[in-house]
Amino acid sequence: MHMTPDEFRTYGKQVVDWIADYRGGIENHPVRAKVRPGEIRAGLPAHPPDRGEPFDRLLADLDERILPGVTHWQHPDFFAYFPANATGPSILGDLLSSGLGVQGMVWATSPACTELETVVVDWLAELLGLPPGFRTDGPGGGVIQDSASSAALVAVLAALHRVSGGTVGDEGISRRYTIYVTSETHSALEKAGRITGIGARNVRVVDVDPSTLAMDPAHLAALLEADTAAGAVPALVCATIGTTSTTAIDPVAAIGEVCQAHEVWLHVDAAYAGVAAVCPELRWINEGVAEYVDSYATNPHKWLLTNHDCTVLWVTDRAPLIGALSILPEFLRNPATESGAVIDYRDWQIPLGRRFRALKLWAVLRWYGAEGLRAHIRSGIELAGGFAALVAADDRFELHEPRHFGLVCFRPKWTDERIMALLERLNESGELYLSHTRVHGRVTLRFAVGSTSTTAQHVRDAWAAITAAVAQAGPR
Numbered sequence: 143m144h145m146t147p148d149e150f151r152t153y154g155k156q157v158v159d160w161i162a163d164y165r166g167g168i169e170n171h172p173v174r175a176k177v178r179p180g181e182i183r184a185g186l187p188a189h190p191p192d193r194g195e196p197f198d199r200l201l202a203d204l205d206e207r208i209l210p211g212v213t214h215w216q217h218p219d220f221f222a223y224f225p226a227n228a229t230g231p232s233i234l235g236d237l238l239s240s241g242l243g244v245q246g247m248v249w250a251t252s253p254a255c256t257e258l259e260t261v262v263v264d265w266l267a268e269l270l271g272l273p274p275g276f277r278t279d280g281p282g283g284g285v286i287q288d289s290a291s292s293a294a295l296v297a298v299l300a301a302l303h304r305v306s307g308g309t310v311g312d313e314g315i316s317r318r319y320t321i322y323v324t325s326e327t328h329s330a331l332e333k334a335g336r337i338t339g340i341g342a343r344n345v346r347v348v349d350v351d352p353s354t355l356a357m358d359p360a361h362l363a364a365l366l367e368a369d370t371a372a373g374a375v376p377a378l379v380c381a382t383i384g385t386t387s388t389t390a391i392d393p394v395a396a397i398g399e400v401c402q403a404h405e406v407w408l409h410v411d412a413a414y415a416g417v418a419a420v421c422p423e424l425r426w427i428n429e430g431v432a433e434y435v436d437s438y439a440t441n442p443h444k445w446l447l448t449n450h451d452c453t454v455l456w457v458t459d460r461a462p463l464i465g466a467l468s469i470l471p472e473f474l475r476n477p478a479t480e481s482g483a484v485i486d487y488r489d490w491q492i493p494l495g496r497r498f499r500a501l502k503l504w505a506v507l508r509w510y511g512a513e514g515l516r517a518h519i520r521s522g523i524e525l526a527g528g529f530a531a532l533v534a535a536d537d538r539f540e541l542h543e544p545r546h547f548g549l550v551c552f553r554p555k556w557t558d559e560r561i562m563a564l565l566e567r568l569n570e571s572g573e574l575y576l577s578h579t580r581v582h583g584r585v586t587l588r589f590a591v592g593s594t595s596t597t598a599q600h601v602r603d604a605w606a607a608i609t610a611a612v613a614q615a616g617p618r
């Protein structure tokens with residue numbers, strides 16, 4: 143009944159071959175899946191099998207029934223959203239994690255799962271030039287989370303714990319707590335506001351500078367003062383380094399001064415862009431982090447070559463985090479935990495159970511080395527720069543500036559409706575995949591470079607496809 147080690151070896155080789163063939167031939171697929179809603183489901187049996195089936199039947203169905211409904215995120219012409227790099231070493235690291243099948247909820251349930259994680263998050267902090275206070279050998283430390291959204295939620299919980307003196311966890315929310323974001327902050331913060339019981343209405347929206355879309359620290363200070371005077375308790379400010387919409391960069395140092403004056407927790411969401419600091423020439427993006435920040439999250443699972451899921455969250459003081467999240471039921475009591483000599487990462491996250499995610503990050507950091515990581519980030523930035531230059535040189539288009547990292551925001555000088563129709567036509571073609579946002583209320587196209595296989599030729603071809611579609615639509 144169970145797959146024997148020999149069967150596993152046979153099918154495992156087939157699966158690895160399947161993946162290698164898929165990745166080698168990825169350009170033969172349309173980038174975006176060309177299926178109607180419900181089409182994939184309709185092609186699958188309505189009922190589960192009574193008898194087990196050979197694994198190759200599943201592989202055959204994967205080709206025939208599943209692949210048509212897959213959007214190819216690793217395709218070199220995938221320019222939508224942000225990249226979700228899934229590289230060879232990360233896939234293999236994840237496979238090893240699955241193969242070991244450990245559950246690393248506490249140190250004692252698999253010591254290497256915890257200790258390798260400590261090593262790789264400390265390594266990554268060093269690679270990104272993050273402050274020594276983020277290292278695990280002091281009061282702070284890092285942890286791998288499933289997502290930047292979870293990292294934000296955990297940061298809000300730690301901040302609530304600190305500002306309430308621990309009473310929120312025991313007694314629930316009994317006062318009006320507030321958190322501070324901008325119109326450009328990721329929706330994960332509003333979600334955290336809802337989940338924690340702070341309430342979406344108490345997620346306060348600070349003004350942005352109209353040209354850079356970065357948070358206005360003076361308005362933050364004014365809101366904090368007004369809210370405090372009105373009896374609210376400010377719990378957390380979220381600054382973003384590289385917003386999702388346009389990669390705007392909030393002024394962390396200036397925001398940090400305001401937070402320090404008001405004793406408010408400062409969380410930095412650098413989900414997409416934080417990993418760019420692996421390049422010394424980009425370390426300026428973290429100005430103010432060392433002086434002011436309480437927590438900081440970035441996603442190796444976007445642009446740093448590591449497959450989902452791998453967000454790293456660092457805190458400068460782990461006490462409020464553990465204070466907010468640690469509960470010790472009898473079944474988890476063990477001498478190592480009681481000795482205080484080990485880390486139990488279950489106390490740093492929402493779920494109890496945890497996968498051995500450190501293996502894939504370890505595999506990536508060792509395979510690429512700092513030099514390889516830097517080369518990947520630099521190549522994305524250079525290719526995006528090349529695309530931006532093409533846009534800037536064509537007076538049918540507007541380029542959104544300032545521009546950072548691997549994202550180009552641009553628009554034909556058209557109405558929103560015409561741009562949305564153009565976007566749909568381009569994406570329907572299967573030749574490339576772009577996404578959109580709104581900047582000052584107007585539809586703007588997003589061209590995000592960061593796939594490992596994208597070359598200058600792919601970028602030129604994408605531009606040719608866009609300009610051809612614009613020319614075909616004609617002036618109006």
Ligand SMILES: *Cc1c(COP(=O)(O)O)cnc(C)c1O
Nearest residue numbers: 289290291328385386411413414
């Ligand atoms: C992508 C992104 C997120 C969400 O990341 P998840 O890991 O998918 O939760 C949060 N913040 C920013 C700035 C992002 O770009």
